Amino acid sequence: MTRRDAKVIGWSVFTIATGAMYAAATLFGIPLLRYYPLEHVWRWGSQPGAPSQGWYAHQAVALVAGALCGAAAYALCSRVLGGDRPRSPAFWRACGLAVTAALLASMAYMLYHEFHKWGVLV
Amino acid sequence: MVFLESFYIPLLIAHLIATGVLLGSMTHNLVYVIGYLRGRFGPKRREARQAAIMWWSYAVTYGIGALIYPAFRVHVRHEYLDAHLPWATGIFEVKEHWGALAVAILCAYWAVRRAFDPEEDRALLWVYAPWCFLFNAIIWYKTIIGGLLTILRGYWQ
Numbered sequence: 001m002t003r004r005d006a007k008v009i010g011w012s013v014f015t016i017a018t019g020a021m022y023a024a025a026t027l028f029g030i031p032l033l034r035y036y037p038l039e040h041v042w043r044w045g046s047q048p049g050a051p052s053q054g055w056y057a058h059q060a061v062a063l064v065a066g067a068l069c070g071a072a073a074y075a076l077c078s079r080v081l082g083g084d085r086p087r088s089p090a091f092w093r094a095c096g097l098a099v100t101a102a103l104l105a106s107m108a109y110m111l112y113h114e115f116h117k118w119g120v121l122v
Numbered sequence: 123m124v125f126l127e128s129f130y131i132p133l134l135i136a137h138l139i140a141t142g143v144l145l146g147s148m149t150h151n152l153v154y155v156i157g158y159l160r161g162r163f164g165p166k167r168r169e170a171r172q173a174a175i176m177w178w179s180y181a182v183t184y185g186i187g188a189l190i191y192p193a194f195r196v197h198v199r200h201e202y203l204d205a206h207l208p209w210a211t212g213i214f215e216v217k218e219h220w221g222a223l224a225v226a227i228l229c230a231y232w233a234v235r236r237a238f239d240p241e242e243d244r245a246l247l248w249v250y251a252p253w254c255f256l257f258n259a260i261i262w263y264k265t266i267i268g269g270l271l272t273i274l275r276g277y278w279q
Contacts (some may be wrong), residue, residue: 118212
């Protein structure tokens with residue numbers, strides 16, 4: 001596998017892992033750092049009645065987790081599976097389909113979660 | 123006083139202008155990528171330039187959006203949408219979640235574009251083109267929903 005191939009796989013894993021971590025944090029209700037704009041403070045978890053924003057920490061956690069997974073995939077592909085033979089077109093077709101399916105699944109879960117929570121289309 | 127509340131309108135206008143640049147660059151980029159899929163590789167340099175403009179314009183749009191979010195969260199969402207139009211909060215939340223995912227997609231898109239030549243490595247278009255389509259779909263959703271929410275409650279008294 002060439003270094004360029006390892007790079008593309010690393011970035012592919014980064015996008016998949018970011019989407020999966022973002023959805024998982026919602027699915028499992030992982031308590032995150034939240035900003036309370038009326039009080040100008042950051043606190044863990046949600047307090048009923050007070051408007052707060054978990055989106056900043058939510059995306060930071062997902063992007064950091066995605067970056068760690070992507071870096072691990074890049075290191076694995078470039079060092080362990082090294083070499084200079086490029087991957088086949090069939091491999092990239094499968095890779096593209098897998099990345100697209102995983103991203104669409106993450107997006108669909110977020111859509112379902114919010115539409116269900118806020119009564120959209122019900 | 124909520125963070126940057128006094129600058130909400132100028133920042134909202136700057137957000138709109140940056141969104142316009144983003145829409146222009148990503149739509150041009152999409153047209154070029156569709157051309158790649160049809161075997162037309164003439165405008166490779168222009169496509170790469172549009173990808174770079176996409177990256178920077180999304181960074182600016184996203185950054186301004188994050189800055190005005192506290193005022194929006196309190197005065198628009200908490201005081202109006204949550205109570206009177208909960209479905210609007212639902213579609214807004216999807217916009218924010220997909221927007222975070224678009225950050226990851228665009229970082230990967232730009233990095234991969236700098237690492238390959240679409241004409242010589244055509245097989246990699248199987249990975250590259252779907253990112254382009256997904257990013258366009260997400261940004262168009264965000265733009266339409268953002269416009270709708272501004273019509274519903276663009277500002278507070």
